[in-house]
Amino acid sequence: MSSPFSHGQTRRPAARPALQPGAVGKLPRPLLLLLCAAYILPGFLGRDPWRTDGLSFAVMWQMAQSATSWWHPVLYGHAISGGWLAHWLGAGSIQLLGGWLGPILASRVPFMLALAASMSLTWYAAFHFARVDDAQPVRPAFGPAIAPNDYARAIADGVLLTLLATLGLLGRGHEASTQVVQLAALSAVLLGVSLVPRRRWKAAGWIAAGLLGLALTAAGWFALLLALVLVAVLGKRLLTLQNGSVAIALGTGIIAGLWAESRLGWSLHGTWPGLTTLGNFFRIGLWFTWPAWPLAAWALWRWRESLLAWHLRTAWAVALLALLSALALGNNDKVFLLALPPLAILSGFALPVMRRAGLAAIDWFAVLFYSLLALVVWVMWLAMFVGWPPKPAANIARLAPGFQFSLDPLALIISLAATVAWGAVVLWRTGRHRHPLWKGMVLSASGVTLAWVLVGSLWMPVLNYASTYRLVGRELAHAVSSASALSMQPAKPCLRPVGLDLTSQALIGYWSGLDFSRSKNAVCPYALGTRAPLADSEWRLIWQGGRPGDRGATFYLYQRLAP
Numbered sequence: 001m002s003s004p005f006s007h008g009q010t011r012r013p014a015a016r017p018a019l020q021p022g023a024v025g026k027l028p029r030p031l032l033l034l035l036c037a038a039y040i041l042p043g044f045l046g047r048d049p050w051r052t053d054g055l056s057f058a059v060m061w062q063m064a065q066s067a068t069s070w071w072h073p074v075l076y077g078h079a080i081s082g083g084w085l086a087h088w089l090g091a092g093s094i095q096l097l098g099g100w101l102g103p104i105l106a107s108r109v110p111f112m113l114a115l116a117a118s119m120s121l122t123w124y125a126a127f128h129f130a131r132v133d134d135a136q137p138v139r140p141a142f143g144p145a146i147a148p149n150d151y152a153r154a155i156a157d158g159v160l161l162t163l164l165a166t167l168g169l170l171g172r173g174h175e176a177s178t179q180v181v182q183l184a185a186l187s188a189v190l191l192g193v194s195l196v197p198r199r200r201w202k203a204a205g206w207i208a209a210g211l212l213g214l215a216l217t218a219a220g221w222f223a224l225l226l227a228l229v230l231v232a233v234l235g236k237r238l239l240t241l242q243n244g245s246v247a248i249a250l251g252t253g254i255i256a257g258l259w260a261e262s263r264l265g266w267s268l269h270g271t272w273p274g275l276t277t278l279g280n281f282f283r284i285g286l287w288f289t290w291p292a293w294p295l296a297a298w299a300l301w302r303w304r305e306s307l308l309a310w311h312l313r314t315a316w317a318v319a320l321l322a323l324l325s326a327l328a329l330g331n332n333d334k335v336f337l338l339a340l341p342p343l344a345i346l347s348g349f350a351l352p353v354m355r356r357a358g359l360a361a362i363d364w365f366a367v368l369f370y371s372l373l374a375l376v377v378w379v380m381w382l383a384m385f386v387g388w389p390p391k392p393a394a395n396i397a398r399l400a401p402g403f404q405f406s407l408d409p410l411a412l413i414i415s416l417a418a419t420v421a422w423g424a425v426v427l428w429r430t431g432r433h434r435h436p437l438w439k440g441m442v443l444s445a446s447g448v449t450l451a452w453v454l455v456g457s458l459w460m461p462v463l464n465y466a467s468t469y470r471l472v473g474r475e476l477a478h479a480v481s482s483a484s485a486l487s488m489q490p491a492k493p494c495l496r497p498v499g500l501d502l503t504s505q506a507l508i509g510y511w512s513g514l515d516f517s518r519s520k521n522a523v524c525p526y527a528l529g530t531r532a533p534l535a536d537s538e539w540r541l542i543w544q545g546g547r548p549g550d551r552g553a554t555f556y557l558y559q560r561l562a563p
Helices: 029-044 054-064 084-101 103-130 148-165 168-172 178-194 200-215 220-239 241-264 275-288 292-302 310-328 333-348 356-386 390-399 409-429 439-467 470-487 502-512
Strands: 494-498 526-529 539-545 555-560
Touching: 029 103, 029 148, 029 439, 054 084, 054 103, 054 502, 084 103, 084 178, 103 148, 103 178, 103 310, 103 333, 148 292, 148 333, 148 439, 168 333, 178 200, 178 220, 178 310, 178 333, 200 220, 200 241, 220 241, 220 310, 275 310, 275 333, 292 310, 292 333, 292 356, 310 333, 356 390, 356 409, 356 439, 409 439, 470 502, 470 526, 470 539, 470 555
Parallel strands: 494 526
Antiparallel strands: 526 555, 539 555
8 A cells, every 4th residue: 555655666554654743742751750750659658558558568567577487478377478579679678768767658669669660661662662663654755754763752652641541550550569569570571572673681681570570479370471472472583593582581481480380379260251250351441441442452453454563462462461361360450450551552552543533532531530530639628628518528527437637738739739730731732732642641641640649638638547557556555455454464465366357457466566366276365356256254345446437347355354
């Protein structure tokens, strides 16, 4: 198929774009770094460990205190399987920075860096994929040609903005747990594959590091499958002498995956999905990967004549592996998270061939949805501040009884600045000047960041009050201390858990400073649970309470009566 923008009689794939130089304007690096920092920090700062990452923190804390083994961590008699690398990073950070930042914030530093590393590695992977000749735009017949590096930077900027805009990254990406390290490891593998044509030793290093990272974070099965997929993707390239280092890296990943799974007893136990599972898969996937999935689907359609091209086949193969793995594991959103970097890379190649109406629809959705969400956050904050509007104020009082609002000037200033910046971005995007390739993702990425900043600054105090175990732990410690002083028992007696899950034990144990029994046969003077532990004649109730935001779960503390 000929084109007025091609030279002579050469043919090109239908999707290969013909662009003007103005379409590859650079996104200012200070603004991009500021956007990434505003996205990363709110989810990690200003809150206690919650149930989502409380168990991981407790394991890191125990390891940092040398209370359990680093290779075989045990928490209150329960073995913690997998996740070695994440626990090592958190425990090491607590030992190194805990005295300065405190154990909670210190444990999160490696995961903040891991999320930042995933963003950076995905950007560089997209840049190197876009540098190949098949991904470059057609040279115009008249006028200056677009520099390959400028085009690749524009694509990479769009990929990073798409990754920031995905809804699934918000919650799972801001937890001090293994999935954030897995995300960085997968991004490292993608970068390594993108470097194979030009920098083979660096490529081998990144691939090996990424596969080892996956194997050491309880995803050995995924590392094994990913290595096999990459063998198929690279194909004949692995048979050449120049790519021997890459073949060794993939072999290392396969061995590491097999070793990790042998240690865990083969943790991959997938099932054949039924109709309900398939329905939930599409329901979860549509919002979890928005807005990456429609752009990725459009890219596959427009580049359908080049699906086996170097810049496309790795991304869609890895994304397909992650999506099918999530489906086989019952729509596990932790595995869904691994599909985001490859989907974002695919989305980047949709931007130069995207129709104006499609980008406008995504922009309008972003403006309406995130502006409305920001308005809701501000209204709820106003209800906490002055008690108006009355209905939201009553809802807050019902969901977080006892919460005392206090004005934080710094949080208010940050929220106002973020809201003003959002308005400026909307005005810029709706202007009539020429926009670069990444223009379509600016509003979505900025809107997600705006909502995250507002929630993390204005709502975080009440959310943390309703979700933390700090008050429960302190009240429990006071009750045990008072009862022990009256009954002449040890200052730090053990607690017997009754119907209490391990995450609750971990968080209550950290905040109370008390230990739960390691054995079912242990004789403890106290029992804590959600029901009566034994006959009333042997125990007496001395305290009951719970988290303000979880009225359905009440904890009961019993003291054993003297024989």
